[in-house]
Amino acid sequence: MVDTQPLQIPRPPSVLAVQGLSLKLTDRTLLKGIELRSFEPGITLVMGANGAGKSLFLRSLHGLLPIEGQVSFAGRPLSETLAEQAMVFQKPTLLRRTVWQNMTFAAPSGSTDAEIENLLRQVHLAEKALEPARLLSGGEQQRLALARALLTRPRILLLDEPTASLDPGSVSIIEKLIRAASDAGVKVIFVSHDIGQARRLASEVLFMHEGRVVEHTPADRFFSAPDSIEARAYLSGELLIKPQTTGSPEQ
Amino acid sequence: MLADAFVEAFSLIASFNPDLFEILLLSVRVSLTALGVSVLIALPLGAMLAISNFPGKRIVITCLNALMAMPPVVVGLLVYLMLSRSGPLGALGLLYTPTAMVIAQICLITPIIASLAHQTMEDLHQEYAELFSSLRVTKRRAVPIYLWDARYSLITSVLAGFGRAVSEVGAVMIVGGNIDHLTRVMTTAIALETARGELALALALGIILVVLALIVNAAVMYTRTYAQRRAYG
Numbered sequence: 187m188v189d190t191q192p193l194q195i196p197r198p199p200s201v202l203a204v205q206g207l208s209l210k211l212t213d214r215t216l217l218k219g220i221e222l223r224s225f226e227p228g229i230t231l232v233m234g235a236n237g238a239g240k241s242l243f244l245r246s247l248h249g250l251l252p253i254e255g256q257v258s259f260a261g262r263p264l265s266e267t268l269a270e271q272a273m274v275f276q277k278p279t280l281l282r283r284t285v286w287q288n289m290t291f292a293a294p295s296g297s298t299d300a301e302i303e304n305l306l307r308q309v310h311l312a313e314k315a316l317e318p319a320r321l322l323s324g325g326e327q328q329r330l331a332l333a334r335a336l337l338t339r340p341r342i343l344l345l346d347e348p349t350a351s352l353d354p355g356s357v358s359i360i361e362k363l364i365r366a367a368s369d370a371g372v373k374v375i376f377v378s379h380d381i382g383q384a385r386r387l388a389s390e391v392l393f394m395h396e397g398r399v400v401e402h403t404p405a406d407r408f409f410s411a412p413d414s415i416e417a418r419a420y421l422s423g424e425l426l427i428k429p430q431t432t433g434s435p436e437q
Numbered sequence: 438m439l440a441d442a443f444v445e446a447f448s449l450i451a452s453f454n455p456d457l458f459e460i461l462l463l464s465v466r467v468s469l470t471a472l473g474v475s476v477l478i479a480l481p482l483g484a485m486l487a488i489s490n491f492p493g494k495r496i497v498i499t500c501l502n503a504l505m506a507m508p509p510v511v512v513g514l515l516v517y518l519m520l521s522r523s524g525p526l527g528a529l530g531l532l533y534t535p536t537a538m539v540i541a542q543i544c545l546i547t548p549i550i551a552s553l554a555h556q557t558m559e560d561l562h563q564e565y566a567e568l569f570s571s572l573r574v575t576k577r578r579a580v581p582i583y584l585w586d587a588r589y590s591l592i593t594s595v596l597a598g599f600g601r602a603v604s605e606v607g608a609v610m611i612v613g614g615n616i617d618h619l620t621r622v623m624t625t626a627i628a629l630e631t632a633r634g635e636l637a638l639a640l641a642l643g644i645i646l647v648v649l650a651l652i653v654n655a656a657v658m659y660t661r662t663y664a665q666r667r668a669y670g
Binding site (some may be wrong): 248249250269270271273275279281282283292318320321338346354 | 564565567568570571572573582585586587666667669
């Protein structure tokens with residue numbers, strides 16, 4: 187007898203899976219039942235207009251917010267992956283210490299001085315290792331925050347607009363490091379408004395609008411033929427204005 | 438007469454008058470001991486209040502702030518009642534000893550240092566909380582980080598506590614008794630000598646007290662300026 191069952195090819199677990207992710211703060215639903223399965227190991231760009239919920243989504247993936255629903259990375263629940271995550275915030279928080287001490291504070295056991303020095307050299311801060319971190323320029327502070335995040339040897343790197351309002355030199359250094367981390371197997375999820383940067387870095391794009399993911403497509407398709415009205419409006423620089431009954435997700 | 442008293446006061450200081458310096462040394466010893474103990478209690482308490490959440494936290498903070506404004510004579514009276522023969526700690530025989538004065542000063546300045554430390558570290562906690570969550574820094578590890586990173590503001594709080602301790606008169610008078618060569622400190626000596634009309638010694642002690650206050654304030658100013666320059670404030 188011939189078996190007519192189709193051949194089942196086992197699929198590897200998705201790199202990122204989100205099921206029914208909702209976030210409610212002070213009686214307002216800010217993220218609304220996000221469903222997502224991403225098999226893309228490279229750089230995922232999260233885009234969307236101000237107030238779309240991008241930063242909240244990223245913080246939710248990092249376990250910083252009391253979400254409903256489930257998040258898993260490579261088939262493992264969020265709680266098991268937190269120790270393998272690192273996040274860089276839009277406004278870097280640096281300790282009131284020297285550049286070097288800001289690195290050693292985050293260094294996992296087994297880190298060496300050479301490793302710290304190497305990372306500081308990569309972000310062009312080796313010469314400033316003994317300076318107070320909070321006297322660095324905005325770009326330098328963000329580069330230090332990224333170096334500190336990389337020092338924790340993350341397998342998942344979450345970046346919340348790390349290059350917003352930075353000079354081109356700092357942007358270039360940060361992008362180079364992000365690309366290197368991605369090439370080394372780190373899953374990068376990156377929130378950015380910069381369409382040029384998204385084109386340079388993204389493997390896939392998540393487009394968010396009013397607390398929902400309205401589009402999840404490979405980057406080249408997103409930029410050439412976006413599916414959703416919202417993404418088309420965003421890419422053409424238009425502002426979609428709808429009458430709103432609830433507050434903005436990023437308020 | 439006033440000019441004579443000033444001349445005599447300066448000559449007492451210049452000649453290192455033994456009585457004067459005995460009083461000065463006892464004052465500094467009592468206040469520094471009280472300060473040391475208070476710092477050990479107040480700084481970790483302030484840090485824990487800043488980063489912990491527990492039922493009744495607001496009440497504890499309100500009580501701490503209220504204790505800052507506690508009149509010293511009331512503190513002195515309470516410590517007196519505790520240490521008097523019929524009090525719960527009467528058996529220790531501490532009343533009218535420098536130790537009793539240290540206890541009174543601890544009760545006075547601990548709420549001040551803890552409250553100021555709490556405010557400082559709460560501000561720092563607002564700033565660091567998300568980073569610490571991200572890096573999974575435990576509370577046990579966070580406390581020394583807060584204490585170190587807020588060190589310059591905390592030094593200011595500690596110096597404020599010392600200033601309060603060394604210039605306090607009511608509580609130490611009640612529990613110390615102002616006994617010559619035993620519990621007489623600068624403030625109680627000034628009160629006594631002024632009442633007796635011995636203005637020279639009172640003035641000499643007053644001058645030293647003012648100089649001490651100036652040194653403490655200069656230290657506060659220097660600390661603030663240094664911290665601002667290094668962006669550590």
